[in-house]
Amino acid sequence: MHRLLTFIGLDSGETDVLRAQLETSTKQIPVLYFLLIVNCWALSSSFMNLAPLWLTITLPALLTVLSGARFVFWLRVRHRRVPDDRILKQLLGTVVIAAVLSACFVTWALALFPYGDVRAQDHVTFFIGITVVSCIFSLLHFLQAALTVTAVVIPAYVIYLLRTGDPTLHAIAINQFLVTIAMVNILIVGSRDFAQRVRSQVEATRLSEENARLANRDSLTDLPNRRQFFSTLEALLDRPDAGRRRFIVGVADLDGFKAVNDRYGHSAGDQILVEASRRLAEIEGLFVARLGGDEFGLVIDxxxxxxxxxxxGRRICECLALPYDMPGIYARIAGSIGFAAAPDAGRSAEVLYERADYALYHAKASERGKPVLFSEHHERQIRQRSIVEQCLLGADLERELELRFQPMIDITTNRPIAFEALARWTSPEIGSVPPDVFIAAAERIDLIGTMTHVLFAKALEAMRQWPDDIRLSFNLSARDISSTEMVLKIIDMLQRSGLPPSQIDLEVTETSLVADFDSARQSLQALKLMGVRIALDDFGIGYSSLSYVHRLPLDKVKVDRSFMRDLETRTESRKLLKSVIDLCRSLDIGCVAEGVETADQVAILTSLGCTTMQGYYFARPMTGTEVHAFIAATCNDRGAGLRSWG
Incomplete structure (x- = not known):
């Protein structure tokens, strides 16, 4: 079979070309059979009174039945898609049948030739010539069948005419032979060009599909990407019943992925993303897309x-929380999810995504490793957040922003050694706004740099009035330390103030380091070289606090207030805090306990070796004027004079 296919030029490896030949043939071959039947009876009529009935009636009728059957067959398969594994078989069958029918028709026509007069014999030559031409043009894109017909008909026809001894018929035979050679050449060239066009179209289609895949798939996980995620949402929203039919949009994020990525490297991080993607993709009824980083988009229709x-949501979170145990990696990572239900939470893809992302923000803030569904409560928070943002944009920050100062106390002397500057904002329109609310809003509307500039200037001015041995502690946001421009502004403000940088602590939190650790470390190193001291605030609430202690130019660690909640009742809490204090001592960096509120906590912390504390037990945040009174009351004239700079 393989040799036969090779011999007649049917390449089983080019399925696309073979399919194109078959589909083109289904449109042209029925016309060819119609012409054969018409030409057959036209020739038969010329010999009706000259040749026997079996040649003029019986054989034409038999050939008509055979041709008619093939005519009907091709009409029936015209709109039917033939499976790939049957295309070659059908084309091969067509070639064989073409050979058989060609032999039958030419044999019948030449059998009529001796019975006719000159005109009738001319009709035979015309019939064979026009039939070959019709076949060649009808089978132009099916080279094998066209050549088969030509090879069967023309040699027999030419040889027959040459053997008649008639010079005129000799000339017709030679002329027909030469014309056939020319047409076969045209046929071969045309067929080759057809095959090349098919290959080009197939390649263009493949490239188009590959480009579409690349445009809509994530290259690492092979999940749909952000673009496909939003296209899917748009398709769901475009359904006729979209306003009545509910579906759920989710945004999932891996909690602690950054720490694993930092510990094991980006290659390991990629493996975890691939594994998390696989787990999500196997959940029945869940459409999953990778939106970027360790964030995934979910759709439940x-x-x-x-x-x-x-x-x-809980089932998905449990799936993500299973251990990631791979060669060279063992990690436990939780997954938080924010959900928004359409059409309740929104009627556009962008709004639904924003609502789900807002719910995710709440999950990561207070429900890590759990799902949160966007609700009316969240809707009210969004409206309130928008009001805060609008008020901030129109605020006179120089006039409306204020500072409060909370002391850090050295237990060995019961004196303040530093004051932390805490921002306060009172808006003329909406009144006093909590710091965590307006600082987050300032970061969202890209106003945090301006706010830091105003607050730092106020803090430096307040510090001028303090004794020489009292330090200033000032908080920097994620935007501050990731912005080279802002770092340079802080350095310039320090230089212009004339205050000693060594008496200033700049506090950063772990969350402010996560987005771009390398850039943040460079900024802190630049500030450190100027002489300021660097403190890691809220230590212990993140996944990678210990790694930051080793990798940053730190001078101080401030233990988060969450350690104080059960310090008096749980041995485990005291042991954990003891290990943090010992770590700071071994690294020769300071340790400050935040959130101290009771005398028992002070006693326990002192027994654990912590000597610097901050919290309501000692003092609530106070105004600049109250700072002077506090210092006077605690220092009690121990020789600390006021600064004389400026």
């Missing part, structure tokens, strides 16, 4: 109630 949504 089902009308689920709120409790069912939360059950599904």
């Amino acid at each position: 089902a009308e689920l109630g709120d409790e069912a949504i939360m059950d599904e």
Whole structure:
């Protein structure tokens, strides 16, 4: 079979070309059979009174039946897609049948030739010539069948005419032979060009599909990407029943992925992302897309109630929380999810995503490793957040922003050694706004740099009035330390103030380091070279606090207030805090306990070796004027004079 296919030029490896030949043939071959039947009876009529009935009626009728059957066959398969594994078989069958029918027709026509007069014989030559031409043009894109017909008909026809001894017929035979050679050449060239066009179209289609895949798939995980995620949302929203039918949009994020990535490297991080993607993709009824980094977009096209949504969310979180045990890697990572249900939470892809992302923000802030469904409560928070943002944009920051100062106390002397500057904002429109609210809003609307500039200037001015041995502690945001421009502004303000940089602590939190650790470290090193001291605030609430202690130019660690909650009742809490204090001592960096509120906490911390504390037990945040009174009351004229700079 393989030799036969090779002999007649049917390449089984080029399925696309073979399919194109078959599909083109289904449109042209029926026309060819119609012409054969018409030409057959036209020739038969010329010999009706000259040749026997079996040649003029019986054989033409038999050939008509055979041709008609093939005519009907090709009409029936015209709109039917033939499976790939049957294309070659059907084309081969067509070639064989073409050979058989060609032999039958030419044999019948030449059998009529001796019975006719000159005109009737001319009709035979015309019939064969026009039939060959019709076949060549009808089978122009099916080279094998066209050549088969030509090879069967023309040699027999030419040889027959040459053997008649008639010079005129000799001339017709030679002329027909030469014309056939020319047409076969045209046929070969045309067929080759057809095959090349098919290959080019197939390649263009493949490239188009590959480009579409690349445009809509994530290269690492092979999940749909952000673009495909939003396209899917748009398709769901474009359904006729979109306003009545519920579906759920989710945004999932891996908690602690950054720490694993830092510990094991980016290659290991990629492996975890691939594994997390695989787990999500295997959840039935869940559309998953990778939106970027360790964030995934989820779509559940089902009308689920709120409790069912939360059950599904918990199932997804449990799936993500399973250990990631791979060669050279063992990690436990939680997953937080924010859900928004359409159409309740929104009627556009962008709004639904923003609502789900807002719910994720709440999950990561207070419900890590759990799902959160966007609700009316969140809707009110968004409106309130928008009001805060609008008020901030129109605020006179120089006039409306104030500072409060909370002391850090050295227990061995019961004196303040530093004051932390805490921002306060009172808006004329909406009144006093909590710091965590307006600072987050300032970061969202890109106003945090301006706010830091105003607050730092106020802090430096307040510090001028303090005794020489009292330090200033000032908080920097993530935007501050990731911005080269802002770092340079801080350095310039320090230089212009004339205050000694060595008496200033700049506090950063772990969350402010996560986005771009390398850039943050460079900024802190530049500030450190100027002489300021660097403190890591809220130590212990993140996944990678210990790694930051080793990798940053730190002078101080401030233990988060969460350590104080059960310090008096749980031995484990005291042991954990003891290990932090010992770590700071071994690294020769300071340790400050935040959130101290009771005398028992002070006693326990002192027994554990912590000597610097901050919290309501000692003093609440106070105004600049109250700072002077506090210092006077605690220092009690121990020789610390006021600064004389400026």
